[in-house]
Amino acid sequence: MIVIVGGGVTGLSTAFWLSRQGHPVTVVEKGILGWEASGRNGGGCTHPYSPLFREEQRLWPMMDEMLGHPTEWRPFRIKVALDEGQLDRLWKSTRLATDQGFAAEALDRAQLRELCPWVGPAAIGGIFWRYGGHANPQRTSQAYAWAVERQGGRILQHTTVTGLRLAGGRAVAVETSAGEIGCDAVVLAAGPHTAQLAERFGHRIPVAPARAEIMVTEPLPLLAHGGIDGNGLYGRQTLRGNLAYGGGPHEWLDLDGDATPRAVNTPVVASLARRLAEMFPGAAHARVIRSWGGIIENTPDGRPILDRLTDPDNVVVATMSSVGFGLSPASGRAIAQLVAQGACDFADLSQLKAARFGNLPLDWRARQGWEALPL
Amino acid sequence: MSSDPTSLAGKEFPLRGRFATVVVGAGEAGITAALAAAEAGQSVLLVDEHPLDPGLMGMDIPWLFGGRLDAAVQNQARMEERIVAARPGLEAAMSAGVEVALGTSAWGGFLRSASSRALAGPMLGLADRRSAWLVGFERIVVATGARDVVVPLPGWTLPGVMGARGFDAALRLYGAFAGQRIAVLGGGVLAAGVAAAARAAGIGIAAEICAAAPLRIEGAVEVEGIAWQEGGAWRQAACDTVVMAIDTVPNLELPDLLGCPIRWDPARGGFVPEAMPGVQVVGDAAGTAPMARAGWMAAALAEPHAVVCACEEVLAGDLRALRPPRYLGAEGPEAGLAALGPLNQDQVKRLTRAGMGACQGRRCRDAVHALVSAERVAPHASHRAPLRPLPLSVLAALEEDPALRANWTGWFGIAAQWLPHWEPVPEHPEFIGGRLTAEDAGK
Numbered sequence: 001m002i003v004i005v006g007g008g009v010t011g012l013s014t015a016f017w018l019s020r021q022g023h024p025v026t027v028v029e030k031g032i033l034g035w036e037a038s039g040r041n042g043g044g045c046t047h048p049y050s051p052l053f054r055e056e057q058r059l060w061p062m063m064d065e066m067l068g069h070p071t072e073w074r075p076f077r078i079k080v081a082l083d084e085g086q087l088d089r090l091w092k093s094t095r096l097a098t099d100q101g102f103a104a105e106a107l108d109r110a111q112l113r114e115l116c117p118w119v120g121p122a123a124i125g126g127i128f129w130r131y132g133g134h135a136n137p138q139r140t141s142q143a144y145a146w147a148v149e150r151q152g153g154r155i156l157q158h159t160t161v162t163g164l165r166l167a168g169g170r171a172v173a174v175e176t177s178a179g180e181i182g183c184d185a186v187v188l189a190a191g192p193h194t195a196q197l198a199e200r201f202g203h204r205i206p207v208a209p210a211r212a213e214i215m216v217t218e219p220l221p222l223l224a225h226g227g228i229d230g231n232g233l234y235g236r237q238t239l240r241g242n243l244a245y246g247g248g249p250h251e252w253l254d255l256d257g258d259a260t261p262r263a264v265n266t267p268v269v270a271s272l273a274r275r276l277a278e279m280f281p282g283a284a285h286a287r288v289i290r291s292w293g294g295i296i297e298n299t300p301d302g303r304p305i306l307d308r309l310t311d312p313d314n315v316v317v318a319t320m321s322s323v324g325f326g327l328s329p330a331s332g333r334a335i336a337q338l339v340a341q342g343a344c345d346f347a348d349l350s351q352l353k354a355a356r357f358g359n360l361p362l363d364w365r366a367r368q369g370w371e372a373l374p375l
Numbered sequence: 376m377s378s379d380p381t382s383l384a385g386k387e388f389p390l391r392g393r394f395a396t397v398v399v400g401a402g403e404a405g406i407t408a409a410l411a412a413a414e415a416g417q418s419v420l421l422v423d424e425h426p427l428d429p430g431l432m433g434m435d436i437p438w439l440f441g442g443r444l445d446a447a448v449q450n451q452a453r454m455e456e457r458i459v460a461a462r463p464g465l466e467a468a469m470s471a472g473v474e475v476a477l478g479t480s481a482w483g484g485f486l487r488s489a490s491s492r493a494l495a496g497p498m499l500g501l502a503d504r505r506s507a508w509l510v511g512f513e514r515i516v517v518a519t520g521a522r523d524v525v526v527p528l529p530g531w532t533l534p535g536v537m538g539a540r541g542f543d544a545a546l547r548l549y550g551a552f553a554g555q556r557i558a559v560l561g562g563g564v565l566a567a568g569v570a571a572a573a574r575a576a577g578i579g580i581a582a583e584i585c586a587a588a589p590l591r592i593e594g595a596v597e598v599e600g601i602a603w604q605e606g607g608a609w610r611q612a613a614c615d616t617v618v619m620a621i622d623t624v625p626n627l628e629l630p631d632l633l634g635c636p637i638r639w640d641p642a643r644g645g646f647v648p649e650a651m652p653g654v655q656v657v658g659d660a661a662g663t664a665p666m667a668r669a670g671w672m673a674a675a676l677a678e679p680h681a682v683v684c685a686c687e688e689v690l691a692g693d694l695r696a697l698r699p700p701r702y703l704g705a706e707g708p709e710a711g712l713a714a715l716g717p718l719n720q721d722q723v724k725r726l727t728r729a730g731m732g733a734c735q736g737r738r739c740r741d742a743v744h745a746l747v748s749a750e751r752v753a754p755h756a757s758h759r760a761p762l763r764p765l766p767l768s769v770l771a772a773l774e775e776d777p778a779l780r781a782n783w784t785g786w787f788g789i790a791a792q793w794l795p796h797w798e799p800v801p802e803h804p805e806f807i808g809g810r811l812t813a814e815d816a817g818k
């Protein structure tokens with residue numbers, strides 16, 4: 001039995017790939033599946049700086065069929081720049097993908113406005129990424145889960161993992177609020193809680209939780225390509241037509257034991273609206289109908305930790321450091337390989353080991369300025 | 376060590392005034408609370424969203440107006456006069472020194488908490504038709520009254536179907552009710568009050584249907600009549616308006632947003648808020664009459680074609696099947712709702728879109744809750760800012776700390792995150808991943 005701790009996209013995708021190959025899996029989630037960052041993110045699927053990028057791009061077009069439920073994935077991204085600085089930075093990140101053989105085209109204002117009538121005279125141009133995409137976070141999380149169950153895997157919701165029982169250098173059981181589950185292997189994919197769970201069996205996996213916010217408007221007429229953003233915002237037009245955008249200041253927090261902090265909103269939602277209205281003056285009449293927040297897992301260098309430990313040697317630690325939704329089809333497949341064969345055969349994960357933080361000072365959060373403010 | 380410049384730490388939210396007490400809702404309970412605070416020598420702000428932006432009335436916010444308001448509501452100044460006339464306590468409050476802001480909606484409440492440590496103190500987000508702003512407060516009194524409950528009866532989405540609160544506001548607050556002959560649904564004091572008010576105003580009453588029965592609201596493009604079963608036979612009556620006076624619930628959006636505990640208490644209408652330090656809830660917002668909708672809801676929801684969420688066109692059958700929205704052209708899981716385990720209305724919302732529409736779920740919230748509570752009472756579905764649908768341009772007008780703008784970043788601003796992860800992280804003397812320069816942070 002392979003026990004997966006955490007029912008976010010990382011854990012669920014891992015369970016999907018493992019159960020697809022016939023491995024018995026149990027996913028243990030303390031609350032509702034996809035309830036945390038995995039169901040609350042911007043839905044972006046475009047990560048050219050990741051070694052999993054190629055696989056991310058290869059897998060998304062197949063996911064609906066493999067999962068048997070729609071993820072609302074759509075291809076491509078369009079980037080809008082309001083000044084030369086923005087355009088410059090966009091080209092910098094574009095080159096990360098074009099260097100890997102993906103295509104991108106410059107757009108002038110007229111072309112931008114043809115793709116998106118709300119773009120105003122302030123836009124100086126943009127870029128059409130013939131790669132990347134976006135999907136619906138909650139629907140994707142749920143689709144993984146139903147596919148796992150269809151493939152014979154088991155999912156326990158409202159069950160909290162409290163620790164691992166070790167014997168002879170291996171994890172032999174996962175301790176939960178509903179009793180022990182015997183295991184042959186464990187995947188720790190508990191998002192921001194990964195750190196404190198690892199600490200309980202003597203491992204230091206540095207992760208700091210932060211809160212971020214998104215706002216969403218009423219539906220507007222559908223664009224041909226909804227994955228359009230810029231001006232310091234990430235987001236998309238949903239397939240229903242809503243404009244859902246996030247970005248801006250995050251807040252560093254502390255966990256509340258096993259509980260995830262309340263993902264409240266602040267007046268930052270108005271700042272999101274302001275930037276959206278700057279980017280899309282033609283949509284400034286659209287009414288904002290909702291906002292939400294999510295709690296994000298962050299490692300000190302902003303990069304994932306995907307690592308099979310040596311002691312206990314049947315535990316894989318998997319935390320994505322704030323960019324885990326889009327990569328999830330690929331990260332789950334990579335993690336499944338780490339569990340089943342000890343190494344990933346389609347991507348170079350050598351830089352994503354926990355050992356890179358071996359000399360991390362104990363007060364790293366304070367040094368980074370990442371500590372939660374006193375209450 | 377200095378804090379992360381791209382975080383919320385050290386950012387300010389400029390306030391347009393600070394008050395010892397703010398009172399939201401200028402009904403009887405709110406005016407009484409505001410007067411008491413002013414008489415105790417406090418600085419008091421009393422806000423009320425009426426007169427509403429006619430656009431919001433068209434979206435049935437905050438009550439179910441069902442399009443039965445005449446053109447008078449377009450004239451804001453006239454509406455303000457009518458409101459002051461309808462609520463004489465307002466003048467007394469003003470003379471007692473209460474600052475009164477009509478046509479001003481409270482769209483957000485923000486407290487310092489374990490999840491929002493960077494906020495300096497309690498703030499209320501306010502907006503009129505042009506712009507949004509924040510005020511600071513020490514104590515807030517929520518007096519937002521009750522909200523209409525919509526039972527998804529056949530034909531309820533036709534213009535001309537309104538709620539008891541919507542009817543009362545159209546008739547007595549705005550003096551702008553546009554109907555002539557009404558049918559009243561409901562068997563309690565609420566329905567009796569609607570009938571009495573209609574009679575007093577010389578409005579014809581076509582039918583009073585007191586108990587849940589097979590029923591149809593009829594009309595091609597708007598309400599033309601109602602048909603219902605009584606003693607085994609169908610009866611019919613012509614009318615231009617149907618007033619659903621079946622039930623109301625406490626309007627607890629703001630307490631929920633502020634983090635007040637929310638409890639299920641059918642003896643007080645359904646979900647009710649509890650007070651919190653600095654947050655007081657008074658009047659109907661704290662609890663209404665005992666819940667009276669169960670029988671009506673059960674009968675209406677038994678019909679698979681009942682339109683539960685009109686904004687997103689979600690039928691009762693779609694909810695039970697957990698069917699994705701129609702534009703996806705897909706089926707739900709074989710087990711339907713049972714595929715989720717213990718039901719949670721917010722989760723069901725994200726999958727079916729019921730309650731996700733432009734009315735912010737006001738019209739379907741109680742029906743969806745009844746449907747997902749068939750086996751056990753589901754938890755309360757969350758409310759989120761903005762509590763009123765506000766145009767981007769209105770929210771965009773909120774004054775912003777220049778430091779927030781100067782340090783704006785799309786995502787965390789960690790330099791190493793944006794470099795190839797297959798290469799080692801460049802050494803950075805101060806911060807492990809390095810920080811993007813302000814110039815590069817906009818990504």
Ligand SMILES: Cc1cc2nc3c(=O)[nH]c(=O)nc-3n(C[C@H](O)[C@H](O)[C@H](O)COP(=O)(O)OP(=O)(O)OC[C@H]3O[C@@H](n4cnc5c(N)ncnc54)[C@H](O)[C@@H]3O)c2cc1C
Pocket residue numbers: 005006007008009010011012028029030031032033034035036037038039040041042043044045159160161162189190191192193194197212213214234246258260293294295296297318319320321322323324325326327
């Ligand atoms: C506002 C926002 C916008 C974002 N935008 C994007 C984007 O556009 N693109 C992108 O790729 N990424 C984005 N992200 C990041 C992305 O959402 C996360 O990286 C990703 O969801 C992480 O998935 P996860 O499964 O690793 O963690 P989580 O989703 O946090 O899941 C971990 C799960 O573990 C459970 N758990 C924790 N402790 C225990 C325990 N003791 N026992 C049992 N279960 C436990 C939790 O309840 C949780 O459900 C965004 C995140 C947010 C919040």
